[in-house]
Structure formats: C-alpha cells, structure tokens
Amino acid sequence: xxxxxxxxxxxxxxxxxxxxxxxxxxxxxxxxxxxxxxxxxxxxxxxxxxxxxxxxxxxxxxxxxxxxxxxxxxxxxxxxxxxxxxxxxxxxxxxxxxxxxxxxxxxxxxxxxxxxxxxxxxxxxxxxxxxxxxxxxxxxxxxxxxxxxxxxxxxxxxxxxxxxxxxxxxxxxxxxxxxxxxxxxxxxxxxxxxxxxxxxxxxxxxxxxxxxxxxxxxx
Amino acid sequence: xxxxxxxxxxxxxxxxxxxxxxxxxxxxxxxxxxxxxxxxxxxxxxxxxxxxxxxxxxxxxxxxxxxxxxxxxxxxxxxxxxxxxxxxxxxxxxxxxxxxxxxxxxxxxxxxxxxxxxxxxxxxxxxxxxxxxxxxxxxxxxxxxxxxxxxxxxxxxxxxxxxxxxxxxxxxxxxxxxxxxxxxxxxxxxxxxxxxxxxxxxxxxxxxxxxxxxxxxxxxxxxxxxxxxxxxxxxxxxxxxxxxxxxxxxxxxxxxxxxxxxxxxxxxxxxxxxxxxxxxxxxxxx
Numbered sequence: 012x013x014x015x016x017x018x019x020x021x022x023x024x025x026x027x028x029x030x031x032x033x034x035x036x037x038x039x040x041x042x043x044x045x046x047x048x049x050x051x052x053x054x055x056x057x058x059x060x061x062x063x064x065x066x067x068x069x070x071x072x073x074x075x076x077x078x079x080x081x082x083x084x085x086x087x088x089x090x091x092x093x094x095x096x097x098x099x100x101x102x103x104x105x106x107x108x109x110x111x112x113x114x115x116x117x118x119x120x121x122x123x124x125x126x127x128x129x130x131x132x133x134x135x136x137x138x139x140x141x142x143x144x145x146x147x148x149x150x151x152x153x154x155x156x157x158x159x160x161x162x163x164x165x166x167x168x169x170x171x172x173x174x175x176x177x178x179x180x181x182x183x184x185x186x187x188x189x190x191x192x193x194x195x196x197x198x199x200x201x202x203x204x205x206x207x208x209x210x211x212x213x214x215x216x217x218x219x220x221x222x223x224x225x226x227x228x229x230x
Numbered sequence: 231x232x233x234x235x236x237x238x239x240x241x242x243x244x245x246x247x248x249x250x251x252x253x254x255x256x257x258x259x260x261x262x263x264x265x266x267x268x269x270x271x272x273x274x275x276x277x278x279x280x281x282x283x284x285x286x287x288x289x290x291x292x293x294x295x296x297x298x299x300x301x302x303x304x305x306x307x308x309x310x311x312x313x314x315x316x317x318x319x320x321x322x323x324x325x326x327x328x329x330x331x332x333x334x335x336x337x338x339x340x341x342x343x344x345x346x347x348x349x350x351x352x353x354x355x356x357x358x359x360x361x362x363x364x365x366x367x368x369x370x371x372x373x374x375x376x377x378x379x380x381x382x383x384x385x386x387x388x389x390x391x392x393x394x395x396x397x398x399x400x401x402x403x404x405x406x407x408x409x410x411x412x413x414x415x416x417x418x419x420x421x422x423x424x425x426x427x428x429x430x431x432x433x434x435x436x437x438x439x440x441x442x443x444x445x446x447x448x449x450x451x452x453x454x455x456x457x458x459x460x461x462x463x464x465x466x467x468x469x470x471x472x473x474x475x476x477x478x479x480x481x482x483x484x485x486x487x488x489x490x491x492x493x494x495x496x497x498x499x500x501x502x503x504x505x506x507x508x509x510x511x512x513x514x515x516x
Contacts, residue, residue, distance in 0.1 A: 012244070014478055050475070055422050056274050057475055080274070096477065200272050200279060201474035204243030207257075207283045208272030217265045217286065222243055 012203055013038055014096040019087045020069055026145030028117060029085040030063065032071045033095065040065035041098025043105070043125035044175075044194050044226040047072070048202040050094040051080035057096065058084065059199045061121035061175070061225070063149070070095070073146065075117040099202045100225050103192050105129060107171035113184055113191075114150065115162055115176025116143060121194060123149045125173060137162025137180070163187060189230040195220055232456075232480055235421075235447045235470030236311035236337060236370070236394075237283065242300055247473065250480040254306045255468070256297070258313040258339045261322055263289035273403045273412040278422030278449070279471055280401050282415045285313055290323050298332060307334040309368070317358035324362035336365045338390070341372035341397035348375045349384045360389030368445065370394035373432040379439030392443035393436050394468070396429045422471040423449040430462045437463025437504060453486020460499055461506040 020032040031049075038047075040062055048057035049072065058080045064071035076085040087093065103121075105128055112134035114122045119136055126132055134153040137160070138144040147155045154165055163183045166172065172191035174184045181193045197209035197220045209220040213227060231252040240257070241248035248254045266286025273280045288297065293310075301308050310333050312323045320338060327333045340355045356369055369385040371378060373396040382393055398419025403412045411417070429448025436444060446464025449471070450456050456467045472479045491499040 012246070012477065014476065048475075054274065055277075055279060055471065055475065094476070198270055198272055200274075200281075200471075201477075203477060204240045205238060205247075205477075206272060206281070206474050207237070207266065207286055208269075208281065210266060210269050210271060210283075210286070217269075 012096065012099065014094055016092050017070070017095045019089055019091045019093065021089055022085065022087055025073065025149065026142050027075070028143075028146050029074045029076065030071055030149075031074055031084060031087065032064075032066070032069050033093070035065075035068050035070050036095075038070065038095060039098060040070060040124070042102030043128050044102035044121050044173075044192075045098040045100050046202065046225060047095050047097030047099065048199075049084060052083045052087065052091075052093065054080045054083060056080070056200050057094070057202070059099075059196075059202050059221075061194065062098070062124050063120050064123050064127075073117065073120040073149070096202060100221055101223070103173050103194070103226050107173070109170050111135065111166065111170035111172050112150070112153075113162060113166060113172055113174035113176070113180075115180040118174075118176030118180070118194070118196075119146055119150060121175050123151075126151055135162050135165040137165075137176070185229040191229040192226050193229055194226045195224055197225075231445075231466040232484060233309070233445060233447075233466060233468040234473060235468045236339065237281075238470040238473050241304055241306070242297070244477060245304055247477045247480065248304055248306050250478075251306060253309055253334065254301065254304065255309045255337060256293075256301070256311050257287055258285050258311040259287050259290055259293045259323060260285055260313050261290055261319050263287065263292065268414045270412060270414050271418075273418070275401070275403055275420070275422075275424070278401075278420050278424035279474075280403055280413060280418035280420055281398070282413045282418035284415070290326055294326060294330065298330060302332040308332055309335045309337050311337045311339050311370070312359070313339040317354045320355050321358040321362040324359045324365070324367075328363040328365060333365060335368060335391075336363060337368045337370050337394055339370050339397070340385075341370055348372070348381050352381050353384045353388045356385050356388035356390050366391040368392040368394045370397055371432070371436075372397045372399070373428050373448075374399050377435075378432045379435040382436040382440045382442065386440045386442055390442070392445065393440070394445045394447070395432045395436055395464070396425070396448050399425065399428060421449070423451060425449040426455060430458060433459060433462040433464050434506060437507065450483070453483050453488070453490045456483055456487045457490045457499055457502055458506075461502045461504070463504045463507065465503065
C-alpha cells in the first residue's frame with residue numbers, strides 16, 4: 012500500500028464522463044479490478060476509483076461527476092497534483108477460458124484495463140443514452156446497447172462473465188451466471204480496511220468490500 | 231505519544247500504519263459479536279464526516295482468542311477499547327482482559343450521547359471496571375454534555391487513570407435530492423475538522439477540572455493541530471478521520487509537530503504542555 016503525490020497529465024471528456032490521466036510515479040497499476048483512493052481537492056475524504064487504463068508511465072481513471080468530490084477531480088488540469096493511494100483490494104481472476112466482459116454505465120471503468128489483460132476479450136456494454144454510450148469506444152471488441160434494451164439480454168450462455176456496473180445489473184448478472192466475477196461499489200472513507208464504512212453482505216455477513224472485494228464471485 | 235482514535239484503524243489490515251504509532255487502540259469490543267449497522271454507514275459533510283458503523287466487532291471471546299494473539303505480533307502496545315450497555319458489560323470485558331499481558335491499557339468507551347445522567351453513568355461504569363482490572367483505565371468521554379469537567383471529575387473519583395477526549399458528536403446529513411437521511415440509521419457521529427474546537431474546549435475544561443493525563447483527539451489534520459491539543463492540556467494526541475485520507479499521517483504529523491515546536495523555540499512539543507492555561511503571552515511575543 013503506497014500513497015504518492017502524482018501530477019495530472021490530462022483530463023479528457025468521454026461522453027458525460029471524464030478520463031483523468033495522471034503520471035504514475037512509482038505506483039504500480041495492480042490487477043484489473045483493483046482500485047485507488049484519489050485525493051479530491053478541497054474535500055476531506057478521497058474517492059475510490061478503479062483503474063481504467065495503464066498507459067506507459069500513467070494511470071488513467073474514468074470518472075462520473077456526480078458529487079462534490081468527483082466534480083473536483085474532473086476539474087483538475089494538467090500539472091495539478093493529487094495524492095493517490097493504491098492499488099487496493101482484490102482484482103479479477105484472469106485465469107478464465109471464455110471471458111466475456113459485461114459493463115453498465117460508469118461501471119465500464121475497469122473494463123479497458125481488463126480487456127487489455129485478457130487480450131481483447133469480447134464485451135457487452137449497456138448505457139442509458141447514446142451520449143453515455145460514447146464511452147464504449149474505450150473498450151475494444153464491444154457490443155453496445157442503450158436503454159430500454161438491457162445489457163443482460165446480450166449475455167450468451169457458457170461464458171466466464173466478468174462484470175461491473177450498477178447494483179441491479181450485477182444482481183441480474185448474478186442470476187444469469189452464478190460463476191461470474193462481479194466488481195461492486197460502496198461508499199468508502201479509506202479503502203484499506205480502517206473505516207468499516209464499505210460493509211456489504213458477503214456470505215450472509217456484513218464485511219468490508221475494500222478488503223474482501225471489490226471483485227467477488229457471484230455465488 | 232501518538233495514538234489512533236478507536237475505530238479509525240485496523241492494525242491487522244494495515245500493520246505498517248499501526249507500527250507508525252506509539253500505541254494502537256482497537257475498535258470497541260463488546261461482550262457479544264456485533265455485525266454493525268446496515269449500510270449506508272458513512273457520509274462526508276463539508277466540514278467533517280459522519281459514521282454510524284454500529285460498533286461492529288467480533289465480541290470479546292473471538293477478540294481474545296483470535297485478534298489479540300495477532301495484535302501482539304505487531305510489536306506495538308495495544309489499548310483495548312471496551313464498550314457495552316450496562317456497567318456489568320464493561321466489568322466483564324475488563325476482567326477478561328486483566329490477565330492478558332499484551333493489553334497495555336483499557337479505554338472505556340463511555341461516550342453514549344443518549345445517556346441522560348452522564349456523571350452517574352460514568353461513575354457507575356468506571357467504578358465497575360476499576361474493580362475488575364488492574365490495567366490502566368482511560369475514560370473516553372463525549373463532549374455533548376452540559377459540563378464535561380464534572381464528568382471528568384467523576385471518572386477520576388471512580389478510579390480512571392486518564393481521559394480520552396473526545397468522541398464524536400451526533401450529526402445528520404440529508405440527501406440534497408430526496409431530503410432524507412443519507413445514513414441508513416439516520417444520524418451518525420461527526421468527526422473531522424468540525425470537531426476540533428469542541429475537542430479543544432473539552433481538553434481545556436478537563437485539564438482544569440482534574441489535571442489528569444489526557445489523550446486529545448478530534449479533527450487533527452496536521453502537526454499544528456496536534457500542538458494545539460498539547461497546549462490545551464493533552465499529554466498525548468490521537469489521529470482519527472485523517473487516517474482515512476492519509477495512512478502516512480502519523481509519520482507526517484510527527485515531523486510537523488516537531489517543526490511546529492522548533493519554530494517556537496522549544497526542544498520538544500512537550501514544552502507546549504498546557505501552555506494555553508498560562509496567563510502571560512510573553513513567551514510568545516519576545
């Protein structure tokens with residue numbers, strides 16, 4: 012676990028989202044599905060973000076500006092500094108035979124890095140609008156749908172599903188593919204097991220998502 | 231000494247952070263296991279954060295058999311935070327910990343802000359704990375009482391060796407869209423910078439009322455904050471919410487604290503102890 016002051020390389024718009032690229036410093040990119048805590052300027056607590064890309068010398072995060080912290084992150088400019096802690100948590104198990112990436116909305120964030128690790132595995136992505144679906148260009152080899160069609164309608168049988176998206180989507184994927192690996196989200200203050208804020212029900216018990224996850228087996 | 235505030239660090243998931251402290255204080259342990267509150271459990275506010283974890287802990291049996299042996303291996307003195315609903319709960323746990331050599335001290339989490347008679351409540355709990363253990367007892371108090379100095383005196387009379395000041399104060403955050411509570415249980419404990427002036431006042435009041443050893447905490451973000459607590463009458467300081475944002479905070483704050491003392495011409499931050507209570511400011515103006 013390492014925390015470092017990193018420098019912003021660029022902030023790029025991707026549909027309604029923002030791709031925040033920072034110089035990597037000495038931080039390791041970690042495994043797809045692992046996450047980092049990003050200092051949000053002017054806010055007390057950092058924000059958890061899974062790694063979207065690991066270009067040479069950089070770390071890139073896809074951010075949806077939904078609150079004061081994510082707005083502050085999206086407002087950063089080239090040369091600005093921010094503290095980054097990570098990589099944290101458990102990523103996806105890459106030892107799969109027939110991978111299929113499933114993403115919904117901002118939940119596609121970890122999929123570009125995952126797709127690269129799985130050498131361009133196929134993906135199915137769902138978005139709420141064409142504007143949001145512009146982010147699909149970040150994921151190679153992707154089939155895209157927009158509401159009212161649901162991404163779960165695009166999942167064929169017999170695939171090793173690796174999914175990230177909103178909770179209702181993950182619940183639906185869990186029913187379709189009990190062996191799926193699902194990347195969950197929860198409010199976190201620390202990201203390293205200190206605050207107990209990110210408790211979710213795992214095996215019938217409330218446990219810390221940052222320590223046990225964020226990637227969990229569906230069943 | 232530099233400590234963590236109870237519930238703000240898990241030494242087993244972050245051993246290096248625990249080792250950067252002089253004392254590791256556990257999350258509050260209760261007689262029976264507690265799963266804690268249903269999420270959402272935390273929320274950031276503009277000036278702090280709210281939590282309603284609900285004293286999630288494995289219970290005293292599992293704590294003694296599983297957690298303590300692992301904590302011992304860290305090589306950092308361990309204080310165990312103890313909680314309960316009745317004085318007997320505290321006594322039971324203190325008695326269980328009395329023979330555990332690796333427990334350096336016990337912190338009594340007697341901060342429940344819903345108690346109507348804080349002086350009687352603290353007296354009952356501290357006295358029961360005192361009968362149950364020879365370990366040093368630190369009473370962790372809530373600042374949300376009419377006169378915290380009176381509560382501190384009661385803790386001292388009942389046999390406490392020191393005070394931990396302060397616990398969180400109750401707060402509420404509403405979702406801007408729905409105007410409903412963000413936290414599932416509704417309200418939560420407010421920590422972070424918003425708590426600092428409240429905590430400093432509590433430290434100063436308890437120092438004047440008792441002159442007991444005090445661990446000061448509440449919104450410490452940097453070395454100067456820590457120095458203010460020492461000046462108000464805290465011998466030791468603890469870090470809470472700042473650890474969530476910055477696990478390197480203990481080493482950073484040590485350096486900043488030393489620098490802040492040096493800038494004022496002191497060899498050590500100990501020289502600032504209780505200086506806020508001295509009438510003359512001549513030391514600072516010459």
